[in-house]
Amino acid sequence: MSKLKDVETPYLKKRKPFAVGDEVNVGVVITETIEKKGKLEEKERVQLFTGRVIAKNGGGVTETFTVRRIVAGEGVERVFPLHSPKVSHVEVVRSSHVRRAKLYYLRDRKGKATRLREKINAPSAANEAATAPDAAATK
Amino acid sequence: MSVNALIGRKVGMTSIFDATGSMLGVSVIELGPNQVVARRTIVRDGYEAVALGFGKRKPSRVGKPQLMALKKSGIEIAPQVVSEVEIADGADPQVGEMVSVADVFQVGAVVDVVGTSLGKGFAGVHKRHHHDLGPKSHGTKNIREHKSTGSNTHPSRRWPGTSMAGHMGAVRRTVRNLTVVGIDAERGIMLVNGPVPGCASGVLLVRRTRAKHATKPAGK
Numbered sequence: 027m028s029k030l031k032d033v034e035t036p037y038l039k040k041r042k043p044f045a046v047g048d049e050v051n052v053g054v055v056i057t058e059t060i061e062k063k064g065k066l067e068e069k070e071r072v073q074l075f076t077g078r079v080i081a082k083n084g085g086g087v088t089e090t091f092t093v094r095r096i097v098a099g100e101g102v103e104r105v106f107p108l109h110s111p112k113v114s115h116v117e118v119v120r121s122s123h124v125r126r127a128k129l130y131y132l133r134d135r136k137g138k139a140t141r142l143r144e145k146i147n148a149p150s151a152a153n154e155a156a157t158a159p160d161a162a163a164t165k
Numbered sequence: 166m167s168v169n170a171l172i173g174r175k176v177g178m179t180s181i182f183d184a185t186g187s188m189l190g191v192s193v194i195e196l197g198p199n200q201v202v203a204r205r206t207i208v209r210d211g212y213e214a215v216a217l218g219f220g221k222r223k224p225s226r227v228g229k230p231q232l233m234a235l236k237k238s239g240i241e242i243a244p245q246v247v248s249e250v251e252i253a254d255g256a257d258p259q260v261g262e263m264v265s266v267a268d269v270f271q272v273g274a275v276v277d278v279v280g281t282s283l284g285k286g287f288a289g290v291h292k293r294h295h296h297d298l299g300p301k302s303h304g305t306k307n308i309r310e311h312k313s314t315g316s317n318t319h320p321s322r323r324w325p326g327t328s329m330a331g332h333m334g335a336v337r338r339t340v341r342n343l344t345v346v347g348i349d350a351e352r353g354i355m356l357v358n359g360p361v362p363g364c365a366s367g368v369l370l371v372r373r374t375r376a377k378h379a380t381k382p383a384g385k
Contacts, residue, residue, distance in 0.1 A: 029176045029193065029195060029352070029354065030176055030177050030179055030193055032349075032352060032354070033176075033179055033181070033191075033193050033347075033349075033354065033356065034179050034181075037181055037182055055186070086179065087179055087180045087181065087182075087188075088179070088180045088188075107188055109182070110182060110186060110188065111182055111186040112186040
């Protein structure tokens, strides 16, 4: 198995930890073709997908997480490979207290019923992210 | 590039990301190093080839004729597997020479992979020949049974080749047209896009493709 790990290791990214139930901003790298002075140019930029992590699946390179949000009254879910180079970053906005690993029950609910108990002062990535700029400032 | 094929071992499958960021399912193959254990020549054998050896085996586990032949060629460690492969155009590999994966294949090459498929044991017609299932309700009793296997009075026998239940898998299979997406010369590892026959640790032969219409290597 270690030979498989050797193959996978270069592709693994060190990401800030986040948990199921967290509200996250996922940076998605997209390629746009824009016309500039009559020429078509390909440009990469980061688009944010904001929502709540409702599941994590798999392990190693193939690990994925599912983010759910409501767009124009319609539930939208995107599955991101955790280690994909097209996912530039995952920023935790707030964390929630959850009692299960998969929050699929949220699919059957809407509005107020989808609220989760927020984790306040949780020693989680949310606080880390909040204090990160301060830490950078003191340096 | 002295030979057209190498012997190796399947490590397993995983995924990697290519240059564009897309995920590829890859088979990881521990390929080589192989030692040339014998040389076949037109003059003596009527054809040109080399016998490659992979892995190692206790001398006590090798047949006396094979062991003596190896000894005669000055090969001290008996290989676990020996297989004859084609020689690359214009090459003249010598007995005792070691061939590693980077000598034979580059990233982007198209290969065929030969191995022994997973054994399925005694399998029914649905798994083995993709027959349809019978009706599940209304009191039927032929859900997984085979249907008619032929006519009765004439010809009073089953036609050869009629699909029925029986042993499935554990046979030599070739998967053609696989693109090499990675080579780790240091570790002797090759990554090919897509599945290859057999279980992890199964012995594989990887050769330059013989497919008539080989796909162009993926990417640039």
